Amino acid sequence: MSYLTLFAFLICTIIIGYFIGNRRAVGMRPAVKSKLPENKLHSLPGFHGTYVALWCGIPSLLLLFAWLFLEPSILSAMLGNALGDAGIGLSQDQLELLKGSIRRAAQNSQNPIDDTLLPVVESYKNIVNSTGIGGMVVIGCGAIIGLYFSQKKIAQRFAARHRVEKIFSIIMLLSSLVAVLTTFGVVVSLIFETIRFFGMVSFTEFLFGLHWSPQIALRDDQVASSGSFGAVPIFAGTLLITAIAMVIAVPIGLFSAIYMSEYASPRFRSWAKPLLEILAGIPTVVYGFFAALSVAPMLRNWGVDFGLEISSESALAAGVVMGVMIIPFVSSLSDDVINAVPQSLRDGSYALGATRGETIKLVLLPAALPGIVSSVLLATSRAIGETMIVVMAAGLAANLTANPFQAVTTVTVQILTLLVGDQEFDSPKTLAAFALGFVLFIITLCLNILALKIVNKYREKYD
Amino acid sequence: MSVQKTGVPMSEKQISSQVGKFTSRGVDVYYGDKQALFGIDIDIMENKVTSLIGPSGCGKSTFLRCLNRMNDVIDICRFEGEILLDGQDIYASEIDVVELRARVGMVFQKPNPFPKSIYENIVYGPRIHGMIDGRSDADEIVETSLKRAGLWNEVKDRLNEPGTGLSGGQQQRLCIARAIAVNPEVILMDEPCSALDPIATAIIEELIDELKENFTIVIVTHSMQQAARVSQNTAFFHLGKIIEFGETDQIFTNPRNQQTQDYITGRYG
Numbered sequence: 108m109s110y111l112t113l114f115a116f117l118i119c120t121i122i123i124g125y126f127i128g129n130r131r132a133v134g135m136r137p138a139v140k141s142k143l144p145e146n147k148l149h150s151l152p153g154f155h156g157t158y159v160a161l162w163c164g165i166p167s168l169l170l171l172f173a174w175l176f177l178e179p180s181i182l183s184a185m186l187g188n189a190l191g192d193a194g195i196g197l198s199q200d201q202l203e204l205l206k207g208s209i210r211r212a213a214q215n216s217q218n219p220i221d222d223t224l225l226p227v228v229e230s231y232k233n234i235v236n237s238t239g240i241g242g243m244v245v246i247g248c249g250a251i252i253g254l255y256f257s258q259k260k261i262a263q264r265f266a267a268r269h270r271v272e273k274i275f276s277i278i279m280l281l282s283s284l285v286a287v288l289t290t291f292g293v294v295v296s297l298i299f300e301t302i303r304f305f306g307m308v309s310f311t312e313f314l315f316g317l318h319w320s321p322q323i324a325l326r327d328d329q330v331a332s333s334g335s336f337g338a339v340p341i342f343a344g345t346l347l348i349t350a351i352a353m354v355i356a357v358p359i360g361l362f363s364a365i366y367m368s369e370y371a372s373p374r375f376r377s378w379a380k381p382l383l384e385i386l387a388g389i390p391t392v393v394y395g396f397f398a399a400l401s402v403a404p405m406l407r408n409w410g411v412d413f414g415l416e417i418s419s420e421s422a423l424a425a426g427v428v429m430g431v432m433i434i435p436f437v438s439s440l441s442d443d444v445i446n447a448v449p450q451s452l453r454d455g456s457y458a459l460g461a462t463r464g465e466t467i468k469l470v471l472l473p474a475a476l477p478g479i480v481s482s483v484l485l486a487t488s489r490a491i492g493e494t495m496i497v498v499m500a501a502g503l504a505a506n507l508t509a510n511p512f513q514a515v516t517t518v519t520v521q522i523l524t525l526l527v528g529d530q531e532f533d534s535p536k537t538l539a540a541f542a543l544g545f546v547l548f549i550i551t552l553c554l555n556i557l558a559l560k561i562v563n564k565y566r567e568k569y570d
Numbered sequence: 571m572s573v574q575k576t577g578v579p580m581s582e583k584q585i586s587s588q589v590g591k592f593t594s595r596g597v598d599v600y601y602g603d604k605q606a607l608f609g610i611d612i613d614i615m616e617n618k619v620t621s622l623i624g625p626s627g628c629g630k631s632t633f634l635r636c637l638n639r640m641n642d643v644i645d646i647c648r649f650e651g652e653i654l655l656d657g658q659d660i661y662a663s664e665i666d667v668v669e670l671r672a673r674v675g676m677v678f679q680k681p682n683p684f685p686k687s688i689y690e691n692i693v694y695g696p697r698i699h700g701m702i703d704g705r706s707d708a709d710e711i712v713e714t715s716l717k718r719a720g721l722w723n724e725v726k727d728r729l730n731e732p733g734t735g736l737s738g739g740q741q742q743r744l745c746i747a748r749a750i751a752v753n754p755e756v757i758l759m760d761e762p763c764s765a766l767d768p769i770a771t772a773i774i775e776e777l778i779d780e781l782k783e784n785f786t787i788v789i790v791t792h793s794m795q796q797a798a799r800v801s802q803n804t805a806f807f808h809l810g811k812i813i814e815f816g817e818t819d820q821i822f823t824n825p826r827n828q829q830t831q832d833y834i835t836g837r838y839g
C-alpha cells in the first residue's frame with residue numbers, strides 16, 4: 108500500500124460516485140412527460156452525478172492533505188513513547204538526533220544504529236505501517252461515507268444544479284484566496300524583516316546615505332569591511348537604467364503599436380504581431396548575455412570612435428537592452444487599446460476630411476491615452492524589477508553618477524548579490540535585501556496605483 | 571407629428587433641366603468577390619434633399635459612402651464606374667480624398683461625437699482645414715454651426731463639457747453641427763434618426779429642411795414617412811440596383827414600378 112494506490116482508489120470512487128448519482132437520477136425520471144415542474148427532474152442527471160462525485164472527492168482529499176501535514180508529528184510523538192527509557196535524561200536536541208537516526212535506520216537497514224536500539228527500530232517500523240494503513244483507511248472511508256450520504260439525497264426535486272454551482276463557487280473563492288493570501292504573506296514577511304533591518308541600521312542612513320558597501324566584518328579583526336548602507340547610489344542606478352530603457356521602449360513601442368493598428372496590412376500584422384510578442388518570451392538571461400557580450404563591447408568601440416569614455420560595463424548597455432526587452436509590453440498593450448477605440452470615431456474623423464495621421468494624433472491617441480499610460484507604467488515596473496540584464500551588463504559597482512557611460516548597479520542586483528552564497532540570516536547584510544525589496548515593492552505598488560487612477564479617471568471618455 | 575414640407579413640388583421637366591450636383595454613371599461596387607452595387611445611374615440635385623430607400627442590405631449605405639469615398643477605408647472594397655461632383659470625377663487620380671471629404675460631409679447612423687468638449691468637436695474640422703485664425707474665428711464658427719444645427723441654446727453654457735455627455739438627439743445634432751462647421755457643399759446622412767425618439771427625429775427633420783437652402787443633402791432612411799416628409803427626390807434600391815428614381819411625390823403617390831409600390835406600401839421588405 109502506498110499513497111499512489113490510495114490516490115487511485117479515490118479517483119475510482121469519484122468516478123463511480125458520478126455514475127451512481129447519474130444512474131439514480133435517470134431512474135427517477137418520471138415516466139410521463141409533463142410540463143408541470145413537480146413532474147420533472149429538477150436537475151439534469153449529470154448534475155446529480157457531479158454532486159455525488161464532489162462529495163466523494165472533496166472531503167476525502169481534505170482529509171488526505173490534513174493527514175500529510177499531521178502524520179510527521181503523530182509519528183514523532185509515538186516514537187517518543189516507543190523509546191521509553193532510552194529517551195529519558197536526553198536534552199531536546201539529543202532526542203531529535205536520536206529520533207532522526209532511528210527514522211533513517213527504519214527506512215534503510217544499511218544505516219548504522221546502536222544495537223541496543225534495534226527493538227525500537229522494529230517497533231517504529233510497525234508503528235509507521237499501522238498508522239499509515241490507519242490513515243488510508245480513514246481517508247478511504249471518508250470517500251465512501253461521502254458517496255453514501257450524498258447519493259441518498261438524490262431525489263426527483265433535489266436541486267443538484269444549484270448545489271453543484273454553490274460548491275464550485277466556494278472552490279473558486281478558495282482559489283482566489285490563495286493568491287490574495289500569498290501576496291499578503293509575502294508583504295508581511297517583507298515588513299517584518301525590514302523592521303528588523305532598521306533596528307540595526309538607521310532609517311536615515313539607509314534612505315539618504317550616499318555610500319553603499321554592505322560587506323560586514325565576519326570577524327572583529329577583519330580589515331576594510333565596515334558595512335555601510337546608504338541606498339541612494341543604487342536607487343539612482345535603478346532610476347538611470349530605467350530611464351534609459353523607457354527612452355528606448357516608449358517611442359519605439361508606441362510607434363510600432365500605431366503602425367500595427369492603423370497602417371499595417373492585415374497580412375503584415377498577422378505575422379509581425381506574434382513575432383513582436385515572442386520578444387517578450389525570450390528569457391531575460393539571454394538578453395543579459397546579449398547585452399554583456401554584444402552590445403556593451405559595441406558601444407565601447409563606438410565610444411572610442413567618438414572620443415567618449417564608455418566603460419565595458421555601462422548603464423547605457425543595460426538600459427538599451429532592457430528597453431528592447433520591454434518594447435513588447437508597451438506596443439502590445441498600446442496596440443490593444445488603440446484597436447479598442449471604436450471605428451465610428453475614426454469614421455467620424457475621416458468624414459470630416461482628416462488624414463490618417465491627424466486622426467491618430469487628434470482622436471485615437473487622446474482616446475487611448477489612459478491605456479497607453481498604464482502600459483507605459485507597467486513596462487516601467489518591469490524595468491525596475493529587471494535583474495539579469497543589469498547583473499551582466501551594468502556591473503556591481505555602486506557608483507553615484509548620472510553618466511550613462513559608467514558602471515552602475517541597481518536595487519535588484521544588490522538584492523541578488525546580498526543573498527548569493529552563505530549568509531547569516533540575522534546579519535544586516537542579509538536583512539538589507541528585505542529592506543531593498545520592500546522599498547522596491549512600494550515603488551512598483553505606487554506606479555500600479557497611479558496607473559489604475561489614470562485609467563479610472565479617463566475611463567468613460569468614449570463609449 | 572408631421573413636419574410641413576416647405577419645398578414646392580416641381581414638375582418632371584424642371585428636374586431634368588436642373589444641374590446634377592452629383593452624377594453617378596455605371597457604378598459597380600464589390601466587397602471582395604461579392605458585388606454590392608450594379609450599374610447605379612442617378613443624378614443628385616443641388617440644394618435638394620435626395621432620399622435613398624430600400625430593404626436592408628440593398629446597398630444604400632454602400633452607395634452613400636461612394637459619394638465621399640469613405641469606402642476607401644475598407645480594404646476589400648472595390649469601385650468601378652464614374653461619379654462626377656460638379657462635373658469632376660471624384661475617383662480620378664488627381665483628386666485628394668481629404669479635400670473631397672471636406673466638400674462632402676457625412677453624418678452617421680449612430681451619433682459619434684469625439685470624446686472631447688463640445689467646442690473641440692466643432693472646431694476639429696475647421697482647424698485641420700486651416701479655416702481658423704485665432705480664438706475669435708473659432709468662437710464664431712462654433713456659434714454659427716451650433717445655431718444652424720439648432721443646438722446653440724441648449725449647449726451655449728456648457729461648451730467645455732464633453733460632447734459624449736449629451737443626449738442621443740443632441741449628440742446627433744452635434745455631429746451635424748460638426749459636419750456643417752467645415753462648410754461642405756453636400757451632407758450625406760446615413761439613417762441619422764434611427765437611434766432617436768420621435769421628438770428628436772422631428773427636430774432633425776426640421777433641421778434638414780432648413781439646411782437644404784445652403785447644402786445638397788442625401789439621406790438614407792428606413793422610414794417611408796421620413797422620406798416623404800423631407801425629400802424632394804427619392805431613389806428606391808433593391809438588391810444593389812436602382813429600381814426607380816424620381817420625384818418623391820411621384821414615387822409615393824404614383825410609382826411606376828410594381829416592386830416600388832409593394833415596398834412603400836409595406837407589402838415586402
Ligand SMILES: Nc1ncnc2c1ncn2[C@@H]1O[C@H](COP(=O)(O)OP(=O)(O)OP(=O)(O)O)[C@@H](O)[C@H]1O
Nearest residue numbers: 601606624625626627628629630631632633644646
Ligand atoms: N464592410 C463590408 N464588407 C463586406 N460586405 C459588406 C460590407 N458592407 C456591406 N457589405 C455588403 O454589401 C451589401 C450592401 O450593404 P449596405 O450596408 O450598403 O446595405 P444597406 O442598404 O445600407 O442596408 P441597411 O439598410 O441594413 O443599412 C450587403 O449585402 C452587405 O452584406
Ligand SMILES: [Mg+2]
Nearest residue numbers: 630631632760
Ligand atoms: Mg446601411
